[in-house]
Amino acid sequence: MSDDLSQVKLPDDDGRVPVRLDVNGRARTLRVHPTQTLLDALREQLRLHGARSGCGVGMCGACTVIIDEQAVSGCLTMAALCDGRQVRTVEGLEARDGTLSPVPEAFLRHRAFQCSYCTSGFVLALEALLAADPEPDEAAVREAFSGHICRCGSYSRIMAAAREVAGIGTALDVAAVETRERA
């Protein structure tokens, strides 16, 4: 067996192992319990609260992060096993000057949420899909949204925002409909 140390991580006296991550373009080194989830590490150690804990068992999508281009559940991923990986969270979609990337911008404009607990998950799922396939059809969007639950039932607005950024047909302009209804 090779004794290259990057292949072995022995826990220290506190039972923690080091992990190096690129988080939203910034190199971070943290110490985690070997079985700690990435979701926990992001929230507790790095104070990045965009990824949320919903079900904790891979069924709601609230904890979604992008690891090396793939949207995955932070609650099903062990932080220690992400050593050397690129992690993107919803915080990474905001530029220094506060400009949002097109996906969260569309979600905002369509007000595709009520409580917004699920929003970062939907946004990252769509971000990852568009990076892999810039012109997805609606079936691909719906597949990417599988495992994402919006308890507030904002699905029609979420789909309107998604269809707009994905360039699928003409998105229903919910704001215009409301203005018309109010008039």
Next chain:
Amino acid sequence: MSAPAVFFPRTVAEAVELLDAYDGSAKLVAGGTALTLMLQQRLVSPEALVSLRDVPGLGGTSVEGGVVRLGALVTHTQAARHALVRAHLPVAATAFSLVGNAQVRAAATVGGVLAEADYASDPPAALLALDAEVLAVGPGGERRMPIAEFLVGFYQTTLAPEEIVTRVDVPALPPTAGSAYLKHTSRSHEDRPCVGVAAVVRSDGDGTCRDLRVAVGAACDRPLRLVDVEAGAVGSPLDDAAVEAVATAYAERVDPVADVRGSAWYRREMVQVWVRRAVHAARRAAEHTTNDQREGAVL
């Protein structure tokens, strides 16, 4: 519980050596979707975690002499979308595509779902209907076993603690075969299956059944195939009455589990319904391929 050490071996041999050294107290990690939850719930407390992510050569899909080779680290998403799997093993592509949700499929692996041997799974039934073979490497070298011998019970396989699944070999379906995987969920669309049925049908031009394979998943401790029932259908037309007889035989002989997805009584009923539907679907698919081929021959 003391914290486990974390290893990233670079070869299968190194990984086997580690598992051997820890003598059953280390856990391999592939996609981590099952193991992360077991660790959070403290159902297991290994002394070491051995990640397969840096082991090259386990993530490929290829075809060799009519056999599709799926590497142990191929993810469910990759298996569901791969052109070779869709062309030669459509029933497996469907089963992988119906697992859980997109995030789970992006991480979960072919080796993981087999080693986990959770009865409430989709891919194992499809792989059993396809007569897949599992390849494993341990301290004594490589061995190969039919999936029917690999899966032995609830969460139980014949894999030794120091063995690693490296690949699954799946014979390509003949182009004239029709197949289907139907998943019945009883709680939500993205739930694990209550019952899943994989069926393969091949018939002669006159409708005589030449091959029938039916594997029922998630209904009992491991996917169920009744080879005598399958063989009994070969040689005569697979008409509606014959399909019903097959469905009845599976429903009578399954030893159904009772869990949150259905009582034993309900599962038995659902086995009858979904075996019937899956065989009908496979028969229809076979009729289409035979018709296509015949038209192809005329043209």
